[in-house]
Each structure stands twice: as structure tokens, then as C-alpha cells.
Amino acid sequence: MSLNDEVDLLKKIPLFAKIEPSKLKLLAFTSERLTFQPGELLCRQGDPGDTAYIILDGRADVLVDTPGGQISVAKLGKNDLVGEMAILIDIPRTATVRAIGTVSTLAISKDLFFRMVTEFPQMGVEIMRELAHRLENTTAQLREARTRVS
């Protein structure tokens, strides 16, 4: 794929939508494409993690270990960002992510992640928004779970 094709592809990812194409070239140069086969793990709950992934194509299952066994808590698809929690707060992976079919990703190392959000603050804003949305959803679920208990 030519560099321009790669930049065109990155421009379509909402997280990068507001970044100038000239700057996306840096990302195209320094990020890595990783493909996972069906059933393969992008990450495993409890492992240390220093890579985030943007899903370019395919779907993946987010699995969490519970006392009753592993349960699926979410599905990920195109343009979803996963694995940034372990990068942001140095905690082990909070879930296992398993490729459903073939999953093509952009793998972003911890170093690159921090370089990107520093050089492209707009990307930082998009990630803050994404985290805020997830926090809002999780808080709503927690409220509901507690209402059922009480």
C-alpha cells in the first residue's frame, strides 16, 4: 500500500479525523499493522500490556473472567480502540480480547501513543470523549445493578 493510500485509510478512522493529513504520515510510518487469526488473542486479562490497537477490519469479543467462568461483555468492530487502559494507567489487561474472524489492526506502542496524543492534542480530546462515554455507560449499568440488588 502506498503512503498516500495509508494516509487515506487513517483519515477515515474517527480518532484521527481531525488530524492534518501531513501529520498522519508520521503515524503511517511509525505504527505497525498486525493481523489476528480467528480465535487468536489481541490481549489476555491479567497480562501486562504496552500496546493499544485500533481495529481496521473484523470483529473481536471482549471477555472477562468471573467466578462463574469467562463471559463476553462487549463486541468490538471497525475503528474501535482497545488496550489503551493498560497504557494509560499501568494496570494489567482488564479483559481478554479475542478475534472472532480475521482481525486487522493498527498496533500502537505505549511510546507512540503518548507521542501521538502530545503531538496531536485533538486525538487526546477524542480519547477523553471515548473514555467519558464508557465511564457514563458503566456508571449507568452499575446504578441499574445496584437497584436490582437493593
Add this chain to the structure above:
Amino acid sequence: MSLNDEVDLLKKIPLFAKIEPSKLKLLAFTSERLTFQPGELLCRQGDPGDTAYIILDGRADVLVDTPGGQISVAKLGKNDLVGEMAILIDIPRTATVRAIGTVSTLAISKDLFFRMVTEFPQMGVEIMRELAHRLENTTAQLREARTRVS
């Protein structure tokens, strides 16, 4: 308070710790000090919100409406950031925040918030980390609540 005293005060807030003092002058100029009396509300659940607060001094109660009445879900103190969720994702306030004693805050408007995280990406990184921590805590509580239900 002189501008230098104000910058010294801002430097002690972890969210701004990595921002150069020269840049903190912008913040000292453009942010507003707001003091809340005991019992006064910094924000009310359900209201629209376009201001975030950094608590400079004092403590506040985070209250959430439930079918069984209002419950306290957290306490906030010095250096805590509150109210940024409504700014980030344009949702109504997700909780009521009430001053316990006298609470002194730095009020940051939506415009200033986005200007700051764009000009000081390191502040964006700190906010991402804070949101990631909260998400991790809420997810852990949700896991525990669901384990009790099942």
C-alpha cells in the same frame, strides 16, 4: 493575590504540574475563582453543564438520585477535578455535587477547557489517566455487583 502567587498555587495542582509556569499565567488570567458556601451546589444532577471545577480547598459530596432517594457515592477534596464529563460528552450532569464546608474552586468554562487541553496536551494526558482510573474503579464495582446478583 499576585500573578506569581497564583501561578505558584496552580503549579501545586497535579493536573498542571507538568505545564511550564509561563503557560500557567494564561490559566491564572482566564480561569475564575468560585467559592461555594456549606450546602451550596457546585452542580445539580440532570442540569446541563458547561463548567468544570478544580477544588482548591474544602470538601464536597457527590450525590446520585436513586429510586430509593439521593445517596452519597463519593467525597471530593483538594485538587480533585469535577464536572468535566458534561463538558466532554454533552450530557446533563450525572451527579449532584454539594459543598460540605466552604469550598474554593477554580471554575473552567468549556471553551477554556478545550483550549487548555489543546495547548497543554500533558494536561489532556493527565485527564485521560484520571478517567481511565475512574473507569477501572467503576468496572470493578460493576463486576462485584453482578457477582452478588448472580
